[in-house]
Amino acid sequence: MKKHYTKLRLILGDQLNADHSWYADIDPDCLYVMAELKQETGYVKHHIQKLCGFFLAIQNFADSLEKSGHQVIYFTLDDTVRFSDLPDLLNHLCKQYAVSTFEYQRPDEYRLLQQLRALNFSSAVTVNEVDTEHFFVQFDELYGYFPAGKPGRMETFYRKMRRKHNILMNQTEPEGGQWNYDTNNRNKLKAADLSVIPAPLLFANSVRTVLDRLQRHQVDSIGRINDELLWPVNRQQSLQLLSYFCQHCLPAFGQFQDAMTSNSTHQWSLYHSRLSFALNTKMLSPAEVVTEAINSWQQQPDSISLPEIEGFVRQILGWREYIRGVYWSNMPDYESLNHLNATRSLPDWFWTGETKMNCLSHAITQSLDYAYAHHIQRLMITGNLCLLAGIDPDEVDAWYMGIYIDAIQWVELPNTRGMSQYADGGMVASKPYAASGNYVQKMSDYCSDCHYQVKEKDTDLACPLNSLYWHFMERNRAVVKSNPRTALVYKGWDKRDESFRQAVLMRAEWCLDHIEQL
Numbered sequence: 001m002k003k004h005y006t007k008l009r010l011i012l013g014d015q016l017n018a019d020h021s022w023y024a025d026i027d028p029d030c031l032y033v034m035a036e037l038k039q040e041t042g043y044v045k046h047h048i049q050k051l052c053g054f055f056l057a058i059q060n061f062a063d064s065l066e067k068s069g070h071q072v073i074y075f076t077l078d079d080t081v082r083f084s085d086l087p088d089l090l091n092h093l094c095k096q097y098a099v100s101t102f103e104y105q106r107p108d109e110y111r112l113l114q115q116l117r118a119l120n121f122s123s124a125v126t127v128n129e130v131d132t133e134h135f136f137v138q139f140d141e142l143y144g145y146f147p148a149g150k151p152g153r154m155e156t157f158y159r160k161m162r163r164k165h166n167i168l169m170n171q172t173e174p175e176g177g178q179w180n181y182d183t184n185n186r187n188k189l190k191a192a193d194l195s196v197i198p199a200p201l202l203f204a205n206s207v208r209t210v211l212d213r214l215q216r217h218q219v220d221s222i223g224r225i226n227d228e229l230l231w232p233v234n235r236q237q238s239l240q241l242l243s244y245f246c247q248h249c250l251p252a253f254g255q256f257q258d259a260m261t262s263n264s265t266h267q268w269s270l271y272h273s274r275l276s277f278a279l280n281t282k283m284l285s286p287a288e289v290v291t292e293a294i295n296s297w298q299q300q301p302d303s304i305s306l307p308e309i310e311g312f313v314r315q316i317l318g319w320r321e322y323i324r325g326v327y328w329s330n331m332p333d334y335e336s337l338n339h340l341n342a343t344r345s346l347p348d349w350f351w352t353g354e355t356k357m358n359c360l361s362h363a364i365t366q367s368l369d370y371a372y373a374h375h376i377q378r379l380m381i382t383g384n385l386c387l388l389a390g391i392d393p394d395e396v397d398a399w400y401m402g403i404y405i406d407a408i409q410w411v412e413l414p415n416t417r418g419m420s421q422y423a424d425g426g427m428v429a430s431k432p433y434a435a436s437g438n439y440v441q442k443m444s445d446y447c448s449d450c451h452y453q454v455k456e457k458d459t460d461l462a463c464p465l466n467s468l469y470w471h472f473m474e475r476n477r478a479v480v481k482s483n484p485r486t487a488l489v490y491k492g493w494d495k496r497d498e499s500f501r502q503a504v505l506m507r508a509e510w511c512l513d514h515i516e517q518l
Contacts, residue, residue, distance in 0.1 A: 001073065005031040005097045010090065010104040012112065013040065013054045014408055016061040017282040018235055020105070020133050026069040033093060034062045035075035038217065039085045043111075044402040047223035049231065049371035051214060052207040053405050056233040057281050064234070077217045086112075087119055094125050103128040106139060108324075109409045110331040134282050136161060136321050139328070146325035151427055155180065157325070158318030167290060168313055180314065181307035187255045188443055189270075194261060198248040200269040202230040203237050222351060222402060223368045230370070231277055231405055238278035242289060245273040246296035251303045254311035258376045260444035262362040272374045273312070276406035279320075286316050315375075326414040326428055335397070335413055339425035340432075340476055342390040347515050350382070350399055355518055357464060358450035359440045360385055371405035376443065378404075383420030384435050388468035389515060390475075393423040431485040434472050437463035458503035464511040464518050470501070471508035 006029040009022060013034075036055055062074040075089070083089040094102060102121065106129050107113045119127060131139060145157060159179055162168060168175040189197075207229050214221065232238040245253075249271040256271050278284045290313055297309040327334065349355040353365035363381040367373045373382070378400070386396045393416070400416045401407045418428030437454040441447040447454040447463070456462035457470075473480060473489065480486050493501070511518060 001031075001071070003097065005029055005071070005099050007031070007101045007103065008033060008090075008093055008097065008099040010034075010102070010116075011058075011061070012105070012107060013058045014108060014281045015105050015132055016057055016235075017132060017134055017285070018061075018064065019285070022105075022130075023065065023068070023070065028071065030071060031093075031097060031099070032062075032065055032070055032072045033075070033090075034058050034072070035080050035086075035089060036077045036213075037080055037083075037086055037089070038077065038219075041077075041214075041217075041219045044398045045220055045222050046402045047368075047371040047405060048211075048214075048221040048225045049223055049229060050402075050405045050407070051219065051221055052210045052225060052229050053231045053233060053277060053371075054281070055210045055213075056205055056207065056229065057283065060234040061283075077213050077219075081217065086115060090119065091121065094121055100124060101126045101128065103130060105130055105132045108132070110327075110335075111409070132282065134285055135324060136165060136286060136317060137325065142325050142328050146329035148329045149427070151322075151326045151329060153430065154318055154322040154428075157322050158314060161317050161321060165317070167317060168294070168310060175310075176306045181254065181310045182314075184307035185254050185311045186258050186443070189256060189259045189261050189263075189445070193256070194263050194267065197264075197267045197270055199267075200230075200274065201241055201244040203228075203232055205229040205231070205233050205237075223371055231274075232283065235283050238275070238283040241278060242273070242275060242284060242292055245275065246293055249273060250293060250296060250308060250312060251300070251305075252308070254305070254308035257311055257374075258443055260359075260363075260374075260377060260381070260440075260446065262358065262444070262446055262449070268366050268370060269372070270374065274372065276411075279316075280406050280408050280411060286320065290316050320411070323414045323428075324410055326418065327410045330424075330427065334417070334424065335409075337417060337424045338393055339423050340390065340421075340479065342421070342423070343392050344390045344512070344515075346386070346391050346395040346399060347389075347518070349516070349518075356451035357385075357518055359444065359446035362446060367403050371403065373404070378415070379420050379433060380435055380439060380443070383416065384433065384439075384465070385468075387421050387432060387434055388465065388472045389512060390472070391421075393417050393421045396421055426483075431483050432472075432476070432480060434469055435465070436469040437465040440465065458500065458507045462507055464508075467504045467508035468511055470504050471512070474505060 009030060009032050011032055011034045041051060059074065062072050066072045080089060102125055104116050107116060137145060205228060208227050232241050253271045261267060275284060275289060279286060293309060293312055297304040350364060353361050353368055355361050359381050363373050363377040397413060397416050401412050414428050418424040422429055422432040441454045452463040453461045454463045457466040481490055
């Protein structure tokens with residue numbers, strides 16, 4: 001490697017976009033830098049599969065750039081241990097290679113954007129910030145769509161995106177004459193359905209050297225892994241996963257996207273795409289994912305219905321872009337919001353899955369095994385328990401940020417603190433998504449093998465979610481009752497016998513006092 005370069009370009013671990021305009025031409029005077037950094041391994045306790053996934057993905061991207069003829073320097077933890085943080089490393093490289101220009105793609109996390117915008121190089125180094133060229137909505141457009149504190153509803157934004165990008169549109173009207181088929185997306189899996197769920201496409205990426213490196217540098221982690229990682233860690237694998245989803249899972253994705261089951265270990269991903277890690281690292285772009293899915297629908301109209309494809313497009317074009325807008329228009333204040341004043345500590349069994357509540361045990365154990373749970377498991381199982389029990393949203397955020405392989409703050413924070421915990425006071429969710437055991441029974445088979453009884457509310461074996469639900473509704477009555485979507489709930493509750501209501505609330509108090517033993 002030569003001693004001097006005109007330009008130094010930084011590529012972060014979630015900026016693995018091979019189609020970025022940076023790479024259109026090969027400049028022998030431009031050096032690309034990628035690095036494993038201790039600062040990125042320790043701001044929360046990450047799942048071991050998440051650490052391995054990011055490290056392998058950035059290593060593979062660096063290798064592919066180098067094979068294409070670009071000048072690349074890749075630092076492992078062994079190399080960066082002598083630097084205090086990212087700015088320290090970049091200052092060193094600018095001096096070592098006598099660069100006159102430093103460029104970076106705008107980070108998608110607020111803390112990293114602040115860190116890079118605060119860089120203090122010598123006056124001889126010009127710093128340029130460029131776009132990641134990934135999202136449907138340009139960064140400079142976000143504040144027009146999402147005023148701070150008043151982001152609007154996702155459905156309104158989603159329709160604007162459909163019109164703007166002419167996706168699933170028939171001229172000026174939505175394809176099929178209906179914008180949203182969400183009512184078709186709430187089917188429970190029946191016994192006959194379980195036998196035909198496709199086994200997930202898994203990869204076998206060796207992680208032995210990464211594990212050795214993490215151990216050598218005493219990086220603390222959670223979760224489980226063997227010597228191979230099942231997640232895609234390069235663009236080729238990501239495209240294979242996209243193709244597999246469109247062929248095998250998309251035909252039933254929509255109708256079963258909210259369903260949950262503990263029936264079989266090989267069915268843990270059901271009909272979900274599991275593309276979020278590939279998308280959030282930018283190995284895939286949202287535009288190509290949507291295009292591939294729509295092409296599959298057009299080519300297989302007999303097996304993929306309009307509700308299936310619309311339900312999937314809504315997740316990518318609608319929800320994902322919407323959540324990003326909420327994040328950027330409300331940071332940094334958003335990450336400290338606690339509208340319901342929740343202060344309880346996260347139960348220790350969130351780190352082990354060792355609880356007698358079968359729904360929680362299954363969702364948490366699956367998360368520890370695979371660094372993955374689908375959106376309803378996150379929202380209505382783990383998230384619901386945290387909401388009902390009044391868990392401190394800081395602790396909830398840290399858990400979600402650490403345990404899921406796709407968790408990057410811009411997508412995790414509004415989903416957790418907003419949609420799940422209602423800590424933003426309703427910016428994202430139109431109501432608190434609180435539920436009793438009845439919802440879990442409706443959408444899963446978890447309750448059939450549970451220690452607790454889902455139909456009971458005030459006995460020693462009553463499902464804790466039942467009493468905790470009413471405890472949540474009572475202690476937040478002043479906030480929740482004014483919401484038209486939840487006001488009716490109180491009418492039925494208030495008509496119940498006073499002794500019954502007190503028994504239910506006493507059961508909830510016992511559950512909260514003994515939450516570690518549930």
